[in-house]
Amino acid sequence: xxxxxxxxxxxxxxxxxxxxxxxxxxxxxxxxxxxxxxxxxxxxxxxxxxxxxxxxxxxxxxxxxxxxxxxxxxxxxxxxxxxxxxxxxxxxxxxxxxxxxxxxxxxxxxxxxxxxxxxxxxxxxxxxxxxxxxxxxxxxxxxxxxxxxxxxxxxxxxxxxxxxxxxxxxxxxxxxxxxxxxxxxxxxxxxxxxxxxxxxxxxxxxxxxxxxxxxxxxxxxxxxxxxxxxxxxxxxxxxxxxxxxxxxxxxxxxxxxxxxxxxxxxxxxxxxxxxxxxxxxxxxxxxxxxxxxxxxxxxxxxxxxxxxxxxxxxxxxxxxxxxxxxxxxxxxxxxxx
Amino acid sequence: xxxxxxxxxxxxxxxxxxxxxxxxxxxxxxxxxxxxxxxxxxxxxxxxxxxxxxxxxxxxxxxxxxxxxxxxxxxxxxxxxxxxxxxxxxxxxxxxxxxxxxxxxxxxxxxxxxxxxxxxxxxxxxxxxxxxxxxxxxxxxxxxxxxxxxxxxxxxxxxxxxxxxxxxxxxxxxxxxxxxxxxxxxxxxxxxxxxxxxxxxxxxxxxxxxxxxxxxxxxxxxxxxxxxxxxxxxxxxxxxxxxxxxxxxxxxxxxxxxxxxxxxxxxxxxxxxxxxxxxxxxxxxxxxxxxxxxxxxxxxxxxxxxxxxxxxxxxxxxxxxxxxxxxxxxxxxxxxx
Numbered sequence: 278x279x280x281x282x283x284x285x286x287x288x289x290x291x292x293x294x295x296x297x298x299x300x301x302x303x304x305x306x307x308x309x310x311x312x313x314x315x316x317x318x319x320x321x322x323x324x325x326x327x328x329x330x331x332x333x334x335x336x337x338x339x340x341x342x343x344x345x346x347x348x349x350x351x352x353x354x355x356x357x358x359x360x361x362x363x364x365x366x367x368x369x370x371x372x373x374x375x376x377x378x379x380x381x382x383x384x385x386x387x388x389x390x391x392x393x394x395x396x397x398x399x400x401x402x403x404x405x406x407x408x409x410x411x412x413x414x415x416x417x418x419x420x421x422x423x424x425x426x427x428x429x430x431x432x433x434x435x436x437x438x439x440x441x442x443x444x445x446x447x448x449x450x451x452x453x454x455x456x457x458x459x460x461x462x463x464x465x466x467x468x469x470x471x472x473x474x475x476x477x478x479x480x481x482x483x484x485x486x487x488x489x490x491x492x493x494x495x496x497x498x499x500x501x502x503x504x505x506x507x508x509x510x511x512x513x514x515x516x517x518x519x520x521x522x523x524x525x526x527x528x529x530x531x532x533x534x535x536x537x538x539x540x541x542x543x544x545x546x547x548x549x550x551x552x553x554x555x556x557x558x559x560x561x562x563x564x565x566x567x568x569x570x571x572x573x574x575x576x577x578x579x580x581x582x583x584x585x586x587x588x589x590x591x592x593x594x595x596x597x598x599x600x601x602x603x604x605x606x607x608x609x610x611x612x613x614x
Numbered sequence: 615x616x617x618x619x620x621x622x623x624x625x626x627x628x629x630x631x632x633x634x635x636x637x638x639x640x641x642x643x644x645x646x647x648x649x650x651x652x653x654x655x656x657x658x659x660x661x662x663x664x665x666x667x668x669x670x671x672x673x674x675x676x677x678x679x680x681x682x683x684x685x686x687x688x689x690x691x692x693x694x695x696x697x698x699x700x701x702x703x704x705x706x707x708x709x710x711x712x713x714x715x716x717x718x719x720x721x722x723x724x725x726x727x728x729x730x731x732x733x734x735x736x737x738x739x740x741x742x743x744x745x746x747x748x749x750x751x752x753x754x755x756x757x758x759x760x761x762x763x764x765x766x767x768x769x770x771x772x773x774x775x776x777x778x779x780x781x782x783x784x785x786x787x788x789x790x791x792x793x794x795x796x797x798x799x800x801x802x803x804x805x806x807x808x809x810x811x812x813x814x815x816x817x818x819x820x821x822x823x824x825x826x827x828x829x830x831x832x833x834x835x836x837x838x839x840x841x842x843x844x845x846x847x848x849x850x851x852x853x854x855x856x857x858x859x860x861x862x863x864x865x866x867x868x869x870x871x872x873x874x875x876x877x878x879x880x881x882x883x884x885x886x887x888x889x890x891x892x893x894x895x896x897x898x899x900x901x902x903x904x905x906x907x908x909x910x911x912x913x914x915x916x917x918x919x920x921x922x923x924x925x926x927x928x929x930x931x932x933x934x935x936x937x938x939x940x941x942x943x944x945x946x947x948x949x950x951x
Contacts, residue, residue: 310864314855413795445792445810448760453821453866454857455814458848463792463810463841467802474800490848494810494841500888501805501837504915508661510801512645517657519800541847547894568851 278603279574280592281327281335282436283489283536283560287318288364291342295360297349309446309456316567320371323564327375330570332561333592336599337368338379338406340565341441347383348412358382358392366400377601378402379436383411384424393424397433403599404434409468409493410444416468417475425481434599435486439464439493465493470502473528476520487534487558487598491541491548499526499551534598536560537590540568542576554586558595617939617950618921619681620674621783622836622883622907625667625715626660626686633707634697653692654789656803663914667715670911671722677917679908681939683946684716685726685753687912688788694730695759702735709739713747724948726753726783731763731771740771744780750946751781756815756840757791764818769827776828781946785836786811812840816880817849823867825879834881834905834945838888838895846873846898881945883907884937887915889923901933905942 292299316322327335343361347354362380369378380396382389384407396402405428407416428435443450443460444467450456465488471477478484488495502525510518521528534556537545549557561573577590596603629637642649647662663669674682690708694701705728712725727743729736731754743749752775754763763771775782790797790807791814797803816835818824825831835842849872857865868875881903884892896904908920924937943950 310860312857312859410795415796444795445814448757448791448814449762449818450814452864453818454852454860454864455817455821458821458852459810459813459817459841459845462845462848463806463813466806466810466841467792467795467797470802470806471796471800474802474805491844494806494813494844497838497841497843497886497888497891498806498809500886500891501809504887504913505801505805508659508914510659512643512648512650512659513657513801514652517799517801539844539847540851541844543894543897544844544847546897547890550890550893566851567855 278592279332279559280595280601280603281332281561281563281570282487282558282595282599283538283562284323284335284337285317285340285562285564286320286323286337286368287564288368289318291360291364292346295346295350295352295357297346309442309451311454311457314565314567317564320368324372324375327563327570330574332570332574334375334377336377336379336403337365338436338438339365339381340406340438341408343381344383344408344411345441354383354386355388355392358389362392362396362400365402377599379404379406381406384416384421385411385414385418387423390424390427393427393433397431403601404436406436406438408440409437409464410440415471417471417477422480425477425484429481429483436489437465437468437486438489462490462493465490466495466498469493469495469533470498473502473525474506474519474521476522478528478532479522484532485534485598486532487536489536489538489560491537491539491544492533492535496544496547496551499529502526530556534558534594537573537577538562540572540576542579545576546580549580549582554582554589555594557590558598559591616935617681618679618906619683619939619942619948619950620679620908620910620917621683621834621905621942621946622885622909623670623674623682623684624664624687624909624911625670625684626664626689627667627711627715628665634693634699634704636693636696639696640693654793655798656789656793657798658804661912661914664911667718671719674910674917677921679917680722681948681950682723683726683750684712684723685783685785686712686728687753687755687785690728690730691755691758691787701730701733702739705729705736705739709743709747725749726751728753730758731768732758732761732765734770737771737774740774740780744778750948751783753783753785755787756784756811757787762815762818764822764824772824772828772831776830782833783836784812784815784833786840809837809840812837813842813845816840816842817845820849820872820875821866821868823869825875826869831879832881832945833879834883836883836885836907838884838886838891839880839882843891843894843898846876849873877903881905881941884920884924885909887919887923889926892923893927896927896929901929901936902941904937905945906938
């Protein structure tokens, strides 16, 4: 069995419904050129390619449409988010035996919690995708506390995914797809570093978040977070001080899970070493990144894992984390306790 | 005889006079033994170990380090933005200071000079450093006042470097990409921003085709390549999926798959205090392209911690010798035996 936790499909009609005109599909959103891949909008092809690659089930989400479109309309952001979530539900309904939905909201806006509940209750979604920043703001500030409190209480599976227009986008990122290739993992690492260093996990000690792209660029800076913490912040202004109680590294195996997406075996190996085989899940980004899912499967198979650990990465961890109900025995709720 | 060469150490003594007219802007605030400053709104602590050369020597020797390459990572780039003097005069003052420091321990230290590759006039200073000043290489910041060194302005510099086989050490600047986006908290400029400035710089060098134009360039990158490695598979798929329909300036230019340049043009140091990523770097670059470095001075973590990380790698003793000194000896032409 293989479950892909990280796939996207561009359900048509959302922008039209919201009165948003992208003009040219290759439009230069915030002056960052991109060339969307056809597979993002080809449902049948996605099904066919995944069947061939042996991917049995997929968790479908919208990567950053809501964040992006809410900056392009006067409508309240909660309406934009609703339209996106309805579209995800529509996608899932095309092939309900193969797909589950993941909804999206903005954790920085309090009125999005009601929509988050609609996602999990009415729409039957398995979790929520949050972009690592929303209109340039990260998710660890006070504005997001009500959301995190709700997520912790409800044990909501969270999937963190970078945003279309990442941090640093004004600094020559309009060339060589650097927004996608470097900027987005950078946005992810900023988001995670802030969650750790701000003390968010001390405040909400039962939060569990899964992170796209092997944690973005977090791991090469993890030792830096540790020494930044251990060297201390004496003399710095209060807002600048690192707040977390424990060494930053200690939060990794308590609060984080990552997917394998990155097409780079050496870093999947590092992720397995750092997070352990219970906290790594299979993901491909198929759709916007139309690389044959088979390549991702082969990267995991080449890790030299035990059969048991390989099954964890391919589906058992995802089953437990997103409560998919795949295991014959009742799924362990361990991931959320 | 076995050695340990630290290619990545910094020293900056107390200012002698104010030749560049920047003392009033650069002046920090003493906190205990350390100096607090908030250049460009980024609060930072300069640890006293940065300014105490003899203490550096003692602690390095205690850890078994018997040779150090001294450089000054930030001063020239920062001061050239403030000073009324020309950037080349600023570089000269900074480089002369490194030379003076190394002259106090000529048997076990040597200098790396600093110039700005984007300014043509700096080649003359580079020649002075590599000639009469007997420096062992040049330290280049990954961006200079926000501009990356892969563009046409820098081509004369790279041509000079390639022709003269100048060893290059690439190091991030004080204020990195994305600093205006909430990086004034939790030391994020240092802990996350700088490695991402490095990742941007190296990604641009690869994707812009700089290494096709100058195929013999050899560059050693600080901090295990910064945030590059988790993005490396992304650079590869970005290249494979093509840039059809994108404006010319945005299209990826390199001839070969990005990962193919790693073992041809790049080397890294092990600084990061994070063993899992050192292991990844050794896997990706191979044991011939990884060098020992500590960032000692501004990062006053006991150099022994870095030594132990290399000692505990699961590689042969011969490969450890390469990392501890043989690679650096060859790359920087140090002539140790």
